[in-house]
Amino acid sequence: MNLAVNIDHVATVREARGGIEPDPVHAAVLAELAGASGIVCHLREDRRHVNDRDVRALRDVLTTKLDLEMAATAEIMAIALEIEPDLVTFVPEKRQERTTEGGLDILTLESFYADAVQSFTDRGIEVSLFVEPEETHIAAAARTGCTVVELHTGLYANARRQADIDRQLVRLRAASEAAEDLGLVVTAGHGLNLRNLPAIVRIPQITEVSIGHALIGHALFVGMQQAVRDYLQLIRAS
Ligand code: PXP
Numbered sequence: 001m002n003l004a005v006n007i008d009h010v011a012t013v014r015e016a017r018g019g020i021e022p023d024p025v026h027a028a029v030l031a032e033l034a035g036a037s038g039i040v041c042h043l044r045e046d047r048r049h050v051n052d053r054d055v056r057a058l059r060d061v062l063t064t065k066l067d068l069e070m071a072a073t074a075e076i077m078a079i080a081l082e083i084e085p086d087l088v089t090f091v092p093e094k095r096q097e098r099t100t101e102g103g104l105d106i107l108t109l110e111s112f113y114a115d116a117v118q119s120f121t122d123r124g125i126e127v128s129l130f131v132e133p134e135e136t137h138i139a140a141a142a143r144t145g146c147t148v149v150e151l152h153t154g155l156y157a158n159a160r161r162q163a164d165i166d167r168q169l170v171r172l173r174a175a176s177e178a179a180e181d182l183g184l185v186v187t188a189g190h191g192l193n194l195r196n197l198p199a200i201v202r203i204p205q206i207t208e209v210s211i212g213h214a215l216i217g218h219a220l221f222v223g224m225q226q227a228v229r230d231y232l233q234l235i236r237a238s
Contacts, residue, residue, distance in 0.1 A: 001201055001206060001207060001208060001209060001235050002037035002038070002207060002208040002209075003035070003036055003037055003208070003209060003211065003228065003231055003232055003235060004036060004037055004038040004039065004040050004065070004067055004187075004189075004208055004209070004210045004211070005028070005031040005036040005038075005039055005040065005211065005212070005215060005228060006039075006040040006041065006042070006069075006189075006210055006211060006212025006213075006215075006216075007024040007027045007028050007031065007039060007040070007041055007050070007212070007216070008024070008040075008041055008042055008049040008050055008212055009049065009212055009213055009216040009217075010022050010023070010024040010026075010027040010216060011024040011041075011049035011050045011051070011054060012048070012049045015048065015049060024041065024049075024050055024054050024058075025054060025057045025058055025061060027216075027219075027224050028058055028061075028062060029061060029062075030224040030225050030228075031224060031225075031228050032062065032063060032064050033225060034224070034225035034226075034227075034228035034229050034232075035228060035229065035232050036064065036228050037064055037065065037208060038064050038065030038066070038067050038086070038087075038208070039058060039062055039064065039065070039066055039067070040067040040068075040069060040089070040210050040212070041054065041055060041058065041066075041067075041068065041069065042068075042069035042070065042091065042100070043055050043068060043069070043070055043076055043079065043080075044071075044093060045071060045073060045075070045076065045093060045095070046095060052079065055068060055079070055083055055085075056083055059083045059084070059085065065086040065087060066085040066086050066087070067085065067086065067087040067088075067089055067128070067210070068080055068083075068085035068087070068088055068089070069089045069090075069091050069100075069130075070088065070089070070090065070091065070093075071090070071091065071092065071093035072090050072112070072113065072116040077116065077119060080120070080125075081119065081120070081123060081125075084123070084125060085125065086125075086126065087125070087126045087127070087128055087148065088120050088125055088126070088127050088128070089127075089128040089129070089130055089148075089150055090104060090113060090116060090117075090127065090128070090129050090130065091104065091130040092104050092105065092130075099190075099213070100130070100190065101154070102132060102152055102154065103129075103130050103131040103132035103133075103137060103151075103152040104129055104130055104131055104137075104141075106129065106131055106137050106140045106141055106144075107136060107137065107140055110140045110143060110144060113129065113141075113144045113146075114143065114144040114145060117129075117144045117145045117146050118145060121145055121147075126147050126148060127145075127146045127147065127148070128146060128147075128148035128149065128150050128185075128187065129141040129144065129146045129148075129149055129150070130149075130150045130152060130189075131149050131150070131151065131152065132151075132152050132175075133151045133152065133153075133168075133171045133172045133174070133175035133176075134171070134175060135174065135175060135178040137175075138175055138178045138179045138182065138184070139178070139182065141184070142179075142182040142183075142184055146184070147184065147185060148184060148185040148186075148187060149179050149184050149185075149186060149187070150187045150188060150189055150210065151172055151175055151176065151179075151186065151187070151188040151189075151206070152188075152189075152190050153168075153172065153188050153189060153190050153191055153192055153200060154190040154191045155168050155171075156168035156169060156171075156172060156191070156196065156200075157190060157191025157192060157193070157196055158191060165199075169199055169203075172188070172200070172203060173203055176203050176204075176205035176206055177205060179205065180205040185207060186205045186206050186207060187206060187207060187208040187209065187210060188200055188203075188206045188208075188209050188210070189209055189210030189211065190210075191213075191214075192209055192211045192214065193211075193214035193215075194214070194218070194230065194231065194234055197209065197211075197231070197234055197235070197238070198234065198237075198238035201234075201235050201238035202238060209235075211231060215227050215228070215231055218230065218231075
């Protein structure tokens with residue numbers, strides 16, 4: 001299993017004061033040097049953390065993979081088509097939310113996302129859809145023409161009682177198998193940390209996890225490269 005590192009919250013700290021530090025691009029380079037398989041950032045409509053300069057600079061300096069998370073809006077899609085990330089991940093986006101709150105409403109918006117996916121696949125850019133771990137959602141995602149699904153692990157990460165944790169793991173396992181059967185690459189993310197990650201690592205279809213908040217928080221104490229190494233070591237040990 002690979003580790004993609006989301007560097008949004010380095011930019012969140014920068015934006016708390018404005019100015020130029022800490023630089024999320026610096027964090028991304030350190031994450032790559034420590035073994036991350038890719039860098040993820042979410043260019044939000046309100047630019048609350050990473051901004052246009054960041055995604056362009058990341059595109060220039062990264063040597064692994066740039067996964068640009070985004071809402072399928074005309075403005076952000078135009079930027080993405082210009083900078084050509086290695087992977088585009090469509091996520092739902094609301095102004096009021098503190099973070100992405102769940103998977104796409106793919107059952108209602110399947111044809112809308114099919115068009116959005118095609119805008120990128122026509123240009124040879126791979127697309128991932130961030131979806132709830134439900135077979136109906138996976139099937140709808142597959143029909144849009146995307147090649148990757150990222151399973152939302154937020155309900156698993158937020159579960160406290162063991163029975164709830166187990167129920168969410170059953171959902172994630174079933175969704176992973178369904179996605180694999182449809183020929184999709186399976187990744188997962190949201191709310192993952194050093195405590196809840198091992199059970200996700202043991203789902204064989206999941207090839208990559210996308211981790212931001214907890215890893216950047218850990219990096220405050222141990223440094224960026226050590227934080228990435230700690231997550232990689234846990235993945236290998238699990
Ligand atoms: N995957 C997606 C699609 C996300 O929107 C986010 C949050 O930006 C993450 C993964 C990472 O979540 P976290 O910051 O909780 O690790």
